[in-house]
Amino acid sequence: MIAIDDYLHAATRENTRRSYRAAVKHFEEEWGGFLPATAEGILRYLARYAGVLAHNTLKQRVSALGQWHVDQGFPDPTKAPVVRKMLRGIQEVHPAQERRARPLQLDALEQAVGWLEQQQDLARQQGRSADLLRPARDKALLLIGFWRGFRSDELARLEVERIEAVAGQGMRIQLPRTKTDRSLKGSTYLTPALSRLCPVAAYLDWLAVSGVRSGPVLRGIDRWGRISEDAIHAASIIPLLRRILGAAGIADVHLYSAHSLRRGFASWASANGWELRALMEYVGWKNISSASRYVDSHDPYHRDMLERLLPAKPLPSPAIDAPDS
Structure with missing residues (x-):
């Protein structure tokens, strides 16, 4: 009891x-x-x-x-x-300027995933089955984290029993608790299968390679390829992400954090026409101020908008009557 x-x-x-x-x-x-x-x-x-x-x-x-x-x-x-x-x-x-993590752009995500897949291919060719584990896990972490905009603690708390994944269709992820879920009702997130950079395929590949059937999805892996029974610690995701990006040849990795996945997806979605309310519903933001902190505009100085409002040519100067003599 x-x-x-x-x-x-x-x-x-x-x-x-x-x-x-x-x-x-x-x-x-x-x-x-x-x-x-x-x-x-x-x-x-x-x-x-x-x-x-x-x-x-x-x-x-x-x-x-x-x-x-x-x-x-x-x-x-x-x-x-x-x-x-x-x-x-x-x-x-003592006013302080808010420091924000650099958003992980889609091309950087693709570069990192491409490097991880190269590591998998190399391990298969050389018959090193243990070396398939880390890149498979890291790819699942990157793609689920990006396409769902998950925080590091949410990634760390993913459980196999709370995920339903169908290859080629999508996955349903249930989190019993999130940062904004004050009522502890839990939240369900749907993620589609994609033609490339697919989070569903990455998740299923990780399960197949690791043999994980229950409990935490993302786990620690030691140098001998042994998988921990415990979930990866949320605080370890930042150095892990930087290690992946650095190995993939992405510069200035110190500017990235776990929030880079969330900010990267939000900025990508906003730049591709997602309305803010739809983005808030998808990611799980409760108010506009929270959402706006994550979205980087493609036109931060509003130059495009202001240029459209400018007249095509300078307005003529008003005529000035000559003074009476």
Whole structure:
């Protein structure tokens, strides 16, 4: 029988628990603060790291400290109006430009997938069956991640039991929890089979090569070709993606992250005529502001639109009557 604590533990995502533990550790061990804290203690902590940590990081740390107090039954000092005012002041004094991952363009995706397929062909020719595993897994990761616009944690939580795939038709992916699914109802995503760069074929190929029949889809693979029973960690997807892109000959791999797959698909779809509302429904965005952060316009300065509005030739100057003599 599952204990009460197990249900309470399941109510919070593992990524959230991890970030909260890191925040409490930073407050106590690195800064030397004491818990439970006072509002004044929170202010001094914020003043120490204002301009050192990103504003969003500070907000997350404050949220974590607040949750710690609630969980332990103490009054929450982070709810004090002066703490909120302090955060607004820090943002005003230390404005930060948002850094966004470079979108993975379709030609770069094709280049990376082409390199992975070359590695598969070479392994087959040389009879190295173990070396088929990594490129098959990586191709499934890239193509599912791109065409579905999945986040890294969503890719890491894919399970065979929650995917129905039919070769040449499509696949149905069910995720019991997503970042925007506050009600925990789960979400279902449909992905078509494509004539090339097909996520369905890549997924089925990975299952065939790996022998995975249940549990996590994307798993770790050690140097001897042994497949882990556990899912690949979400945090490892960024270095994995950069390794794939670098090996495929794509430049500036440090500019790419797991969000590059999501941003790449969104920008590609927008450039090819998808209406924003249709794109939001497909990817799973709940509001326009979230969607717009991922879409790179093909005309960022709106030059095409403004040029169309300009007159074809300069307007004639108005006639000026000569003054009476």
